[in-house]
Amino acid sequence: MSSKKDAVFITSLVILWYSTNIGVILLNKFLLSNYGFSFPIFLTMCHMSACAILSYISIVFLKLVPVQQVKSRSQFLRIATLSVVFCASVVGGNISLSYLPVSFNQAVGATTPFFTALFAYLITRKREAWATYTCLVPVVAGVVIATGGEPSFHLYGFIMCISATAARAFKSVLQGVLLSSEGEKLNSMNLILYMAPVAVVVLLPAALVMEPGVFDLVVALGKEHKFMWILLLVNSTMAYGANLCNFLVTKHTSALTLQVLGNAKGAVAVVISILIFQNPVTFIGIAGYTMTVMGVIAYGESKRRQK
Numbered sequence: 001m002s003s004k005k006d007a008v009f010i011t012s013l014v015i016l017w018y019s020t021n022i023g024v025i026l027l028n029k030f031l032l033s034n035y036g037f038s039f040p041i042f043l044t045m046c047h048m049s050a051c052a053i054l055s056y057i058s059i060v061f062l063k064l065v066p067v068q069q070v071k072s073r074s075q076f077l078r079i080a081t082l083s084v085v086f087c088a089s090v091v092g093g094n095i096s097l098s099y100l101p102v103s104f105n106q107a108v109g110a111t112t113p114f115f116t117a118l119f120a121y122l123i124t125r126k127r128e129a130w131a132t133y134t135c136l137v138p139v140v141a142g143v144v145i146a147t148g149g150e151p152s153f154h155l156y157g158f159i160m161c162i163s164a165t166a167a168r169a170f171k172s173v174l175q176g177v178l179l180s181s182e183g184e185k186l187n188s189m190n191l192i193l194y195m196a197p198v199a200v201v202v203l204l205p206a207a208l209v210m211e212p213g214v215f216d217l218v219v220a221l222g223k224e225h226k227f228m229w230i231l232l233l234v235n236s237t238m239a240y241g242a243n244l245c246n247f248l249v250t251k252h253t254s255a256l257t258l259q260v261l262g263n264a265k266g267a268v269a270v271v272i273s274i275l276i277f278q279n280p281v282t283f284i285g286i287a288g289y290t291m292t293v294m295g296v297i298a299y300g301e302s303k304r305r306q307k
Contacts, residue, residue, distance in 0.1 A: 010252055014261060017245035020238045022269045025102055026276060027235040032098045035225045040094035042214045043235075044087065045203040050236035051243060052196035058244065059193055065247075068190040071183065078178040079191070083198035085171040091203075092164030099157025102273030103281060106266045107146045107289040108161040113299045114139050115169030123173055129306055135299040142292030149284025188247045192240075263297055 024047075031037050058064045070076045096105055114136045120126045147153060179185050186194070207214050222229050250258055270289065274281055 013245065013248055013252060017242070017249045017261075018265055018268060020241035020245050021265060022272060024235065024238045024242050025097075025105075025269055026273060027231060027238065028094055029097045029102050029273070029277065031228075031231060031235060032094065035221050035228050037218070037221060037228065038098060039207070039211045039214050039218065040098060041091055041203055041207040041211055042218065043094055043232075044090045045200060045207055046232060046236045047090065047239035048087075048196045048199040048203060051192050051240045052200060054237070054240040055189060055193040055196060055243075059189060064244075065187060065189045067193075068186050070194060075179075075184050076194070078184075079186075079194045080198045082171060082175055082178060082191075083195040084202055085167055085174060086195055087199045087202050089164045089167035089171060091206075092160045092167060096157045096161035096164060099154040100161060101150075101152050101277060101279035103270045103279060103289070104146065104150050104152065104285070105161055106270050106273075107285075107292060108143055108158070109165050109168075110266055110289070110292045110296055111139055111143050111162075112165055112169050113296055115166045116172060119166075119170050119173040123177060129302070132299060132302040132306065135295055135302050138291045138295030139299065140295075142288045142290070142295060144288070145291060146285050146288030149282040149286075149288055151280045151282060151285075188243065188250070192243050260297075260300075263293060263300070267293060 028043065031043065032040060037043075059067055070079065093105070093109075096108075100108075117128060117133065117136060120128075147158065175191075179191075249261070253261070273279070
C-alpha cells in the first residue's frame, strides 16, 4: 500500500514539476509578448524577489529543509558570484523570449550538456571519454539544422538564448568548483535562499539603468490591464515553485529518472507552446530539435555507463 502511495506522490510531484517549469516559460513568453510589457530584467527581479521571500518562509517557518548556515565571508562571496551568473542566465533567457518562439528557445536550451562539457574541461580540466564527446555532435548539429529551419529566427534573440544556455552550464560547473568542500556544500533550497536576495540587489539597479522608467511603466500597464498583476504574481510564484519541485523530484527519484524526465520536459514544452502560440514550425526545425534531444539522451547514457 505504501509503494502505491509513493508512486502516486512521485507522479503528482513530476506533474507539478512539469507544470511549474513549463508554466513559467509559457507565462514569461505571454507577458513579454503582450500588454507592451517588454521588461525582461524587471521580470527576472520579480522572480528572484518571490524566490527570496518564499524560500525564507519554506525553510525558516515551514522547515521543509534544515537551514544551512553560510560559514565564512569567502563562502558568501562565492555564493554571490554564482548568483550573478545565475542572473545572467535567467535574464538572457527572458530577453530571448521577447524575440524567439518558446519552441526554438527550448531547442537551443537543449545544448546545455555541450557547454557543460566545454566549461568542465576549461575550468577543471575534466575530460570525458571520446564516446561521450561524440554524442555532443548531434546536440550541436541539431541546433544548427533547427536554426536554418526556424521561420521566426532573430539574431539578437538567438545570441541571448545561446548566452543564457552557456551561463546556465557555467553556473553548474562553477557551483561544483566553488562549493566543493563538504562543509560548504548547500542543497538547492538553501542555495536559492542565499542567491535570490543577492540577485535582487544586482537586478534592481540593472533594471533602473537598462529599463528606464520601468516602475512607472509597469504601474501604468497594470492600471490598463488588471489581469497583468495576477499573471505577474502567478508567474513569480511559479518561478519559486519550479525550484522547489526540482529539489523534491531530485530528492525522491534517481539521477537517471531526473535526466529522462528533464529531456522529456523540453519536448513537452515545445509541443504545448506550439499549440498555444501557434508559431509556424517547419519539418527541418522539428528534425533538428529531435536530433538535439537524441544527442542529449545518448550523452546522458554515455556518462551513466562511465560511472
